[in-house]
Amino acid sequence: MVQETLPKLKVPVDSTKGAVNVEGVSMIFSDRGQTNQVLDSVNFQIKPGELACLLGPSGCGKSTLLNIIAGFIRPTSGYVMVDQQQVTKPGADRGFVFQQYSLLPWKTTFQNVELGLKIKGIPKAERQDMVGEYLNLVGLAKYRNAYPSQLSGGMKQRASIVRALINSPSVLLMDEPFAALDAQTRHMMQALLLNVWETLKTTIVFVTHDIEEAVFLADRIFVMGVQPGRIKAELEVSLPRPRHLDDVMTSEFTQTSRQVFNLIREETLKSMEH
Amino acid sequence: MASTLPQTRVRAESASPAAQLSRRLRNLFFANRSATRCLSLILFFSIWQVLCIIGFNFFINFQLVPSPVEVLEATVEFFTSEPGVHIRSSIYRVLVGFCVASGLGIVLGLFIGWFQIVEDLMMPWLELLRPIPAVAWIPLAILMFPTAETGMIYITFIGAFFPVLISTIRAVENILHDIVLIRVGQCLGANKWFIFKDIVLPGSLPGIASGLTIGMGNAWFCLVTAEILAGRYGVGYITWESYVTSNYPPIVMGMLLIGLMGAMSSWAVGRGMQALMPWRVIKKQNA
Numbered sequence: 001m002v003q004e005t006l007p008k009l010k011v012p013v014d015s016t017k018g019a020v021n022v023e024g025v026s027m028i029f030s031d032r033g034q035t036n037q038v039l040d041s042v043n044f045q046i047k048p049g050e051l052a053c054l055l056g057p058s059g060c061g062k063s064t065l066l067n068i069i070a071g072f073i074r075p076t077s078g079y080v081m082v083d084q085q086q087v088t089k090p091g092a093d094r095g096f097v098f099q100q101y102s103l104l105p106w107k108t109t110f111q112n113v114e115l116g117l118k119i120k121g122i123p124k125a126e127r128q129d130m131v132g133e134y135l136n137l138v139g140l141a142k143y144r145n146a147y148p149s150q151l152s153g154g155m156k157q158r159a160s161i162v163r164a165l166i167n168s169p170s171v172l173l174m175d176e177p178f179a180a181l182d183a184q185t186r187h188m189m190q191a192l193l194l195n196v197w198e199t200l201k202t203t204i205v206f207v208t209h210d211i212e213e214a215v216f217l218a219d220r221i222f223v224m225g226v227q228p229g230r231i232k233a234e235l236e237v238s239l240p241r242p243r244h245l246d247d248v249m250t251s252e253f254t255q256t257s258r259q260v261f262n263l264i265r266e267e268t269l270k271s272m273e274h
Numbered sequence: 275m276a277s278t279l280p281q282t283r284v285r286a287e288s289a290s291p292a293a294q295l296s297r298r299l300r301n302l303f304f305a306n307r308s309a310t311r312c313l314s315l316i317l318f319f320s321i322w323q324v325l326c327i328i329g330f331n332f333f334i335n336f337q338l339v340p341s342p343v344e345v346l347e348a349t350v351e352f353f354t355s356e357p358g359v360h361i362r363s364s365i366y367r368v369l370v371g372f373c374v375a376s377g378l379g380i381v382l383g384l385f386i387g388w389f390q391i392v393e394d395l396m397m398p399w400l401e402l403l404r405p406i407p408a409v410a411w412i413p414l415a416i417l418m419f420p421t422a423e424t425g426m427i428y429i430t431f432i433g434a435f436f437p438v439l440i441s442t443i444r445a446v447e448n449i450l451h452d453i454v455l456i457r458v459g460q461c462l463g464a465n466k467w468f469i470f471k472d473i474v475l476p477g478s479l480p481g482i483a484s485g486l487t488i489g490m491g492n493a494w495f496c497l498v499t500a501e502i503l504a505g506r507y508g509v510g511y512i513t514w515e516s517y518v519t520s521n522y523p524p525i526v527m528g529m530l531l532i533g534l535m536g537a538m539s540s541w542a543v544g545r546g547m548q549a550l551m552p553w554r555v556i557k558k559q560n561a
Contacts (some may be wrong), residue, residue: 070457070461071460071461072457072460072461089460090457090460090461091460091461091463092461092462092463094461095461095462096457096458096461098454098457098458100454102454102455102457102458104455104458104472104473104476104477105477105553105554106476106477106479106551106553107472107476107553115459115462115464115472116462116463119462119463119464119465119468120463147552147553147555148553149553149554149555150555163462164461164462167462167463
């Protein structure tokens with residue numbers, strides 16, 4: 001199993017950074033006179049080192065919210081603070097893992113992961129060591145010279161994750177990163193992500209529509225409602241850590257899942273009517 | 275493996291001679307791609323020869339068209355006299371025109387694709403000039419350029435420049451349209467220069483490559499036009515001169531020679547660009 005064989009990483013862990021503060025964020029898109037309120041005064045705080053999931057049916061604006069935290073788009077009103085810094089544009093302090101495979105096709109695994117360090121101006125020898133170490137962390141050492149077209153979906157997402165993490169961002173934003181993977185790979189990736197997270201203690205904001213995924217990963221789940229998107233409920237997941245893949249069969253897990261399911265059911269129906 | 279052997283033997287013995295022949299032919303010509311390509315050329319020239327021999331005349335008239343054998347004779351004659359100087363001067367004109375066109379086309383294309391203001395400043399008059407055929411430039415080429423040689427290079431340049439330019443612009447725009455790739459750079463802390471150098475430029479290469487391949491072909495395309503200006507040498511000049519003197523086999527020879535050199539140089543450009551893009555894996559469908 002992947003999680004048992006992972007080496008421990010020799011990187012400094014800064015557990016004080018990574019506080020995310022979303023204050024009254026609203027988002028209204030207007031297109032040819034038609035206005036569409038996607039988010040309605042969303043508020044939440046994420047503590048440093050926390051793994052928080054934004055869970056909601058499609059159309060609840062969870063990806064939009066993540067894009068606002070990343071600084072890709074500006075909210076219509078409200079603001080986002082990451083470590084007391086207001087977010088105005090994308091930056092290296094907020095790593096992002098996209099749903100689609102986003103490795104640069106013209107760079108090898110190594111070069112893709114190296115990119116952030118190269119941009120920072122870190123010397124080549126140091127880059128080599130760090131990239132090697134991070135590729136080991138996700139079991140990609142053998143594929144360092146492969147191009148993305150030669151990698152499987154799971155490998156590509158593993159590379160995307162370490163590409164973001166090698167920059168040691170304050171917060172890692174993940175936009176349904178495993179949605180396109182098959183069920184088996186998805187479960188392995190979830191376990192791997194938890195393992196990496198427990199090693200690096202990076203704050204993670206994880207967007208998903210998959211209840212089990214959210215319960216398995218999260219410290220806290222923010223359940224989002226639709227029309228307009230808002231935080232409908234907030235839920236602490238008290239399942240013990242470290243979590244393992246077979247934990248999904250325990251009764252605590254099913255109980256928590258059912259609880260979330262009931263919260264989200266109404267919203268899903270609402271979004272289907274639309 | 276061993277268990278299937280007797281069955282295959284039975285089938286082979288029962289095959290008729292015709293089936294055996296067709297299988298042997300198929301092995302000969304479709305076993306590998308170069309054999310298939312040779313077959314395609316053999317067919318092309320044979321059909322042409324047959325059409326000439328039977329004097330095919332149905333809408334298209336082959337009665338006065340030089341046959342491949344006549345063209346071959348003209349070719350032998352050309353190569354036994356002094357072919358070097360003609361071929362060299364043509365290659366020189368095409369290559370210089372092409373190189374200047376690619377350099378200028380790529381650089382200008384990157385700027386136009388990347389900066390809005392450059393697009394607004396450059397595109398109106400470039401679009402105005404683009405549809406003008408090379409042959410229409412001949413009088414101005416004579417007036418504008420100090421020597422006939424530079425005039426001819428200008429004509430081949432015109433042929434190659436616009437495909438390279440337009441392909442480069444479109445390639446840059448396509449990458450800028452791919453918002454995820456740009457965002458990847460942004461959230462790794464990339465400034466504009468890094469996004470250009472590490473994302474936009476390599477991402478545009480496939481588009482630029484097709485522009486260069488088309489541009490190379492177009493430079494040869496314009497060679498006959500360019501060498502109307504030539505006093506003495508050049509493959510295009512021979513073609514044009516033979517037309518003026520109604521000597522048809524050398525015309526066809528010149529045409530084919532230009533076709534051949536154009537195809538070879540386009541192939542070389544394609545190969546060169548492929549070497550720059552080792553990340554591209556192209557697997558075509560089998561028919």
